[in-house]
Amino acid sequence: MSDSSSSTPTPAPHQRRPRYRGRNPRRFEEKYKEHDPQRYAETVAKVLASGKTPAGTHRPIMVAEILEVLAPQPGQVAADCTLGYGGHAQAMLARLQPGGKLLGLDTDPIELPKTEARVRALGFGPEIFSAHRSNFAGLRQILAAAELTGADVILADLGVSSMQIDDPARGFSVKLAGPLDMRMNPQRGQPSSAFLGKISSDKLATLLVENADEPHAAVLAPALAGKVFATTTALAAAIRAALPRLNQEDGGLAIRRVFQALRIAVNDEFSALDTFLRNLPACLNPGGRVAILTFHSGEDRRVKKAFAGGLHDGLYAEIAHEVIRPTAEERNSNPRSAPAKLRWARRAA
Numbered sequence: 001m002s003d004s005s006s007s008t009p010t011p012a013p014h015q016r017r018p019r020y021r022g023r024n025p026r027r028f029e030e031k032y033k034e035h036d037p038q039r040y041a042e043t044v045a046k047v048l049a050s051g052k053t054p055a056g057t058h059r060p061i062m063v064a065e066i067l068e069v070l071a072p073q074p075g076q077v078a079a080d081c082t083l084g085y086g087g088h089a090q091a092m093l094a095r096l097q098p099g100g101k102l103l104g105l106d107t108d109p110i111e112l113p114k115t116e117a118r119v120r121a122l123g124f125g126p127e128i129f130s131a132h133r134s135n136f137a138g139l140r141q142i143l144a145a146a147e148l149t150g151a152d153v154i155l156a157d158l159g160v161s162s163m164q165i166d167d168p169a170r171g172f173s174v175k176l177a178g179p180l181d182m183r184m185n186p187q188r189g190q191p192s193s194a195f196l197g198k199i200s201s202d203k204l205a206t207l208l209v210e211n212a213d214e215p216h217a218a219v220l221a222p223a224l225a226g227k228v229f230a231t232t233t234a235l236a237a238a239i240r241a242a243l244p245r246l247n248q249e250d251g252g253l254a255i256r257r258v259f260q261a262l263r264i265a266v267n268d269e270f271s272a273l274d275t276f277l278r279n280l281p282a283c284l285n286p287g288g289r290v291a292i293l294t295f296h297s298g299e300d301r302r303v304k305k306a307f308a309g310g311l312h313d314g315l316y317a318e319i320a321h322e323v324i325r326p327t328a329e330e331r332n333s334n335p336r337s338a339p340a341k342l343r344w345a346r347r348a349a
Contacts (some may be wrong), residue, residue, distance in 0.1 A: 074095070076100045080155050084161040196229060214262075
């Protein structure tokens with residue numbers, strides 16, 4: 001006869017959460033209340049009221065304006081090509097019911113499962129919402145795999161999600177030291193540190209101009225190309241050292257432009273956007289609508305040119321001739337919305 005006590009599992013010892021220095025958490029990992037908004041709603045509300053984005057979350061931009069131009073209706077098929085935290089998707093799903101469905105695309109293998117679980121918890125089952133690990137360039141293939149001829153509503157928010165920006169482990173920002181990575185999908189390609197270590201000065205100068213309109217490209221390129229910077233802060237320090245005459249604010253702008261240029265290159269963002277825009281008319285049902293949020297001139301130029309060309313060729317019946325920008329109220333409450341530009345188009349019937 002066996003000893004019954006041997007089959008009783010030993011309870012795991014209680015783990016105290018790590019203490020942080022000072023009165024308030026500073027590190028991304030320490031902000032446990034912001035990471036659990038359902039349990040600590042009051043703390044999250046305070047963070048939002050201060051004009052900041054709670055750690056591990058994202059605030060969708062221009063939701064009302066997007067819903068107005070896309071006008072999703074019950075029973076329609078929608079595609080959110082940059083699912084992110086799921087804020088825009090949730091707003092559209094509410095308008096698509098009853099009978100509608102939404103396909104959510106995102107290339108980030110870290111955030112996509114979290115967002116899918118979040119949307120499922122709101123009651124949207126697989127027959128209403130499906131999540132697909134792909135960037136927006138793969139929309140045509142995703143629609144075909146779902147046996148759909150097209151979508152009635154398509155949205156693409158080309159900005160980087162706050163979850164990615166704020167997490168130092170992803171290497172998108174200099175707010176805290178982290179590995180110089182910047183890959184949307186850390187399982188593919190090379191990090192920014194390796195990319196920068198291999199590129200020539202001439203190619204880097206061209207990249208800084210094309211990807212970020214960097215006015216100091218000729219000075220920065222020889223100072224950065226072919227060198228190894230393991231962390232985000234090491235690269236930021238090198239940029240400031242290469243531009244010693246710039247004040248703090250202008251130096252900060254140069255750092256953000258260099259990071260933007262590297263992020264676009266490492267993730268091949270312009271190539272993916274060009275493919276998406278080229279396939280877009282074929283992904284829309286007749287009369288279907290598309291809205292695209294851009295955050296810098298390189299993206300906006302491509303969208304503007306593609307929409308104008310589609311209108312000229314009869315693929316689009318109507319396009320936005322002027323960009324729609326966030327209201328002053330939204331810019332004040334969510335400063336990250338400030339550079340956003342919204343353009344839309346309607347497929348010819």
